[in-house]
Amino acid sequence: MFINYEYENHVYNVEVERKEDKYLVTYDNTTYTVEAEEVKPGQLKIKLGDRYIKCVVAEGKNGKFVFIDGDVFKVKPVPLTGRKRMEKKEGNLSSPISGKVVRVNVKKGDAVKKGDVLMVIEAMKMEYLIKAPYDGMVKKVNFKEKDQIELGEITVEIEKKEE
Amino acid sequence: MFKKILIANRGEIAIRVIHACKEMGIETVAVYSKVDEKAPHVNLADESVNLGDPTPSESYLNIGKIIEAAEKKGAEAIHPGYGFLAENPDFAQACRDSGLKFIGPDARVIALMGDKIKAKKTMEKAGVPIIPGYHGLKQDTKILVKEGKKIGFPLLVKAVAGGGGKGMKIVHSEENLEESIESAKREAKSSFGNDMVFLERYLDKPRHIEFQILADEHGNIIHLFERECSIQRRHQKIIEETPSPVMTKDLRKEMGEAAVKAAEAVGYTNAGTIEFMVDGNLNYYFMEMNTRLQVEHPITEMTTGVDIVKRQIKIAAGKELDLTQKDVHQRGHALECRIYAEDPAHGFLPSVGVLEKVEMPLGPNIRNDAGIETGLEITPYYDPMLAKLIVGGENREESINKMIWALSRYVILGVTTNIPFLKRVLKHEAFRRGNITTHFIDTYFKDWGEQQKGLPLDAIIGLAIYNALHPKREEVVRYKEPDPHSPWKHTGRWRIGV
Numbered sequence: 010m011f012i013n014y015e016y017e018n019h020v021y022n023v024e025v026e027r028k029e030d031k032y033l034v035t036y037d038n039t040t041y042t043v044e045a046e047e048v049k050p051g052q053l054k055i056k057l058g059d060r061y062i063k064c065v066v067a068e069g070k071n072g073k074f075v076f077i078d079g080d081v082f083k084v085k086p087v088p089l090t091g092r093k094r095m096e097k098k099e100g101n102l103s104s105p106i107s108g109k110v111v112r113v114n115v116k117k118g119d120a121v122k123k124g125d126v127l128m129v130i131e132a133m134k135m136e137y138l139i140k141a142p143y144d145g146m147v148k149k150v151n152f153k154e155k156d157q158i159e160l161g162e163i164t165v166e167i168e169k170k171e172e
Numbered sequence: 173m174f175k176k177i178l179i180a181n182r183g184e185i186a187i188r189v190i191h192a193c194k195e196m197g198i199e200t201v202a203v204y205s206k207v208d209e210k211a212p213h214v215n216l217a218d219e220s221v222n223l224g225d226p227t228p229s230e231s232y233l234n235i236g237k238i239i240e241a242a243e244k245k246g247a248e249a250i251h252p253g254y255g256f257l258a259e260n261p262d263f264a265q266a267c268r269d270s271g272l273k274f275i276g277p278d279a280r281v282i283a284l285m286g287d288k289i290k291a292k293k294t295m296e297k298a299g300v301p302i303i304p305g306y307h308g309l310k311q312d313t314k315i316l317v318k319e320g321k322k323i324g325f326p327l328l329v330k331a332v333a334g335g336g337g338k339g340m341k342i343v344h345s346e347e348n349l350e351e352s353i354e355s356a357k358r359e360a361k362s363s364f365g366n367d368m369v370f371l372e373r374y375l376d377k378p379r380h381i382e383f384q385i386l387a388d389e390h391g392n393i394i395h396l397f398e399r400e401c402s403i404q405r406r407h408q409k410i411i412e413e414t415p416s417p418v419m420t421k422d423l424r425k426e427m428g429e430a431a432v433k434a435a436e437a438v439g440y441t442n443a444g445t446i447e448f449m450v451d452g453n454l455n456y457y458f459m460e461m462n463t464r465l466q467v468e469h470p471i472t473e474m475t476t477g478v479d480i481v482k483r484q485i486k487i488a489a490g491k492e493l494d495l496t497q498k499d500v501h502q503r504g505h506a507l508e509c510r511i512y513a514e515d516p517a518h519g520f521l522p523s524v525g526v527l528e529k530v531e532m533p534l535g536p537n538i539r540n541d542a543g544i545e546t547g548l549e550i551t552p553y554y555d556p557m558l559a560k561l562i563v564g565g566e567n568r569e570e571s572i573n574k575m576i577w578a579l580s581r582y583v584i585l586g587v588t589t590n591i592p593f594l595k596r597v598l599k600h601e602a603f604r605r606g607n608i609t610t611h612f613i614d615t616y617f618k619d620w621g622e623q624q625k626g627l628p629l630d631a632i633i634g635l636a637i638y639n640a641l642h643p644k645r646e647e648v649v650r651y652k653e654p655d656p657h658s659p660w661k662h663t664g665r666w667r668i669g670v
Binding site: 032041043064066077126 | 338351355358359362363406518519521522524525526528529531552553554555556579580581582583584585586588589591592595626627628629630631632633634635636637638639640641643
C-alpha cells in the first residue's frame with residue numbers, strides 16, 4: 010500500500026508491503042527489507058540489516074507522532090485529492106495560545122503603527138502581547154476583554170497601509 | 173505523628189508528597205478540580221475530594237473549599253506543595269484557625285518573606301547583603317518610570333508578591349519601561365491579587381544560587397548546601413544542579429552561614445530556601461526567601477541523602493532535628509531538568525493536548541518525579557510543567573552525560589515538549605564548562621529553532637511499519653497513480669507551493 014506523510018511542508022511518498030515475515034518499505038526509489046515487531050502498543054522494534062531501529066508511534070487527533078532517539082516528529086495525513094496550498098500571509102494576527110483576553114487596546118477604525126500592542130492574552134498565568142505586524146487601520150476586532158480565545162483564532166483584522 | 177494529611181496541590185508535587193506519606197504510614201487525601209478527575213495524584217491518594225470548577229481561584233486556590241475538605245476527611249495537617257497556596261499567609265493562618273497543622277512556616281513568616289520589600293529590609297538589618305533598587309510604596313506608573321530611569325538599564329520589574337517568573341519583566345530600554353511596568357502589574361494582580369511591583373538593577377554575569385534550609389520548631393537550623401539554578405527561560409528555572417560549578421569551599425561556608433543567619437533572623441521553621449544572586453566576582457546578594465518546598469529539592473536529596481519532604485512532615489509534627497550541620501555532606505553531583513509542555517522554538521509557548529504516549533527513562537541514579545501518564549490531557553488551566561527528571565553522577569561530567577542519555581529515552585508524544593531543547597543546552601560547550609549565568613538561554617539560544625532537516629529514514633520506516641500493522645483506509649492509496657496528473661506521482665521529497 011502507498012501512504013503519504015506530510016512533515017515540515019514536505020510530502021513523503023512511501024510504499025509498504027508485507028512479504029511472509031518481512032516488510033518491504035520503498036521510499037525515494039530504494040526498497041528496504043526489514044523485520045518488525047510491535048513490542049508494546051506503539052513501540053516498534055525494527056531490524057534493518059544488522060541494525061535495530063527502536064521507535065515509538067502514537068496517533069493524535071490530527072496526525073501521528075514518531076519518537077526516534079530523543080527526537081519527536083509530528084506528521085500529518087495528506088489529503089488524497091487536490092493540491093494543498095500553503096498560504097503565506099504577511100504578519101500573523103492569530104492567537105499564539107488558548108487563553109483569556111485581558112486587554113483590548115484598539116477599536117474599529119483606529120490607525121495603528123507596527124509594533125503597537127493590540128491585545129493582551131493571558132494563559133497559564135503568562136501574558137502574550139499581540140502586536141501590529143505593520144502600519145494600518147483596524148478593520149475588525151474579534152474579541153473583547155474576558156473572552157476566551159482559542160489557539161489560531163484571529164485576534165484583530167488590520168488593513169495594511171499602502172506604501 | 174499525623175495519621176492523615178491532605179495535599180493541597182496537583183501534578184508531580186502532589187505525587188511526591190503522597191509517596192512520602194505512604195512510606196511513613198500516613199493516610200493521604202488528594203484534592204482535584206473537575207479537569208483533574210483522572211489525574212494520577214487522585215488515583216494514588218487514599219481518599220480524594222472534588223473541588224469543582226477548574227479555575228484555580230475556584231479550586232486549588234480556594235482556601236475555604238480546601239479547609240472544608242480537610243475537616244470533612246479528618247485530616248490533621250495540610251501539605252501545600254509549591255505554587256498555589258504554598259506561600260499564602262492567609263491559608264497558613266486559616267489552617268491554624270481551624271486546628272489544622274500547616275506543613276510549612278508560620279503565617280507571620282510567610283507574610284514577611286512574601287513581601288519582597290520587607291524581606292530585603294529585614295535581611296539588610298540582619299547583615300545579609302542585598303542589591304540596589306526601588307522598593308518604595310509609591311506605585312504610580314509615572315513615579316515608577318522615573319525611579320526606573322534613575323536605577324538605569326537593564327532593569328528588573330518584579331511583583332512584590334511574586335515568584336516563579338510571574339509578574340516579572342526585564343526592561344532593556346526606556347521606551348519599553350512603561351508598558352512593562354503596566355504588564356507586570358496586571359500579571360501580578362491576576363496571579364497574586366496584588367499589583368505592587370519593585371524595580372531592581374540587573375546584575376552583570378549573574379548566577380542564581382540558593383541554599384536549602386531545614387529548621388525545626390525547637391530553634392535548630394541547618395542548611396543542606398547550595399543549588400545552582402542559573403539556567404532559566406523567562407525567569408523560570410529549567411535546569412538545576414548541585415554542587416554549583418562556581419562554588420568554592422570558603423564561599424559555600426560563608427553563604428551557608430548567611431543563609432542560616434537569614435532564616436534565624438525571621439524565626440523560620442520547616443523547609444525553606446534562601447535565594448542569592450552571585451555576580452561575576454562572586455559577590456552574593458540576598459534575593460528572596462521561598463517559604464516552601466522548592467521544585468528542585470530532589471537534587472539536594474540525591475547528593476545529601478536527606479528526604480526533605482519527610483523532614484518537613486516530621487518538623488511539622490513537632491519532632492526535633494536529629495541532624496546537625498556536621499552530619500550533612502554532599503556526595504557526587506546531581507542535575508534536574510524540568511520537562512515542560514511548551515515549544516522552545518516559538519517563544520516557549522505552552523502546548524496543550526492529550527498525551528498519547530508517555531515512557532520515562534529508567535536506570536541507576538535516575539529519578540522521575542512526574543505528574544503524567546499516557547492518556548492524560550494537558551489543559552491550559554495550570555502550569556505547563558509535566559515532570560522532572562533528576563540524575564546523579566560521581567561528578568558533573570558524568571551527570572551531564574547521564575542526563576543527555578536519559579532525555580534521549582524520554583518519550584512524550586501528543587504535546588510539544590522542551591526535551592530536545594534541554595538536550596541542546598546540556599550539550600552546549602559553555603554549559604559543559606560550567607560557564608553559566610541567568611542570561612545563558614538568551615545569550616546562546618535566542619531565536620532557537622530546530623533546523624528543518626526533514627524526516628529521518630528511521631522515522632519513515634517506523635511510520636510505514638506502523639501503518640502496515642494498523643491500516644487505516646483513509647490514509648492508504650490503493651493504487652499508486654489513480655490520476656495521471658496527481659501531484660502525488662512524484663516520489664520522494666518535494667516542497668508544497670514552490
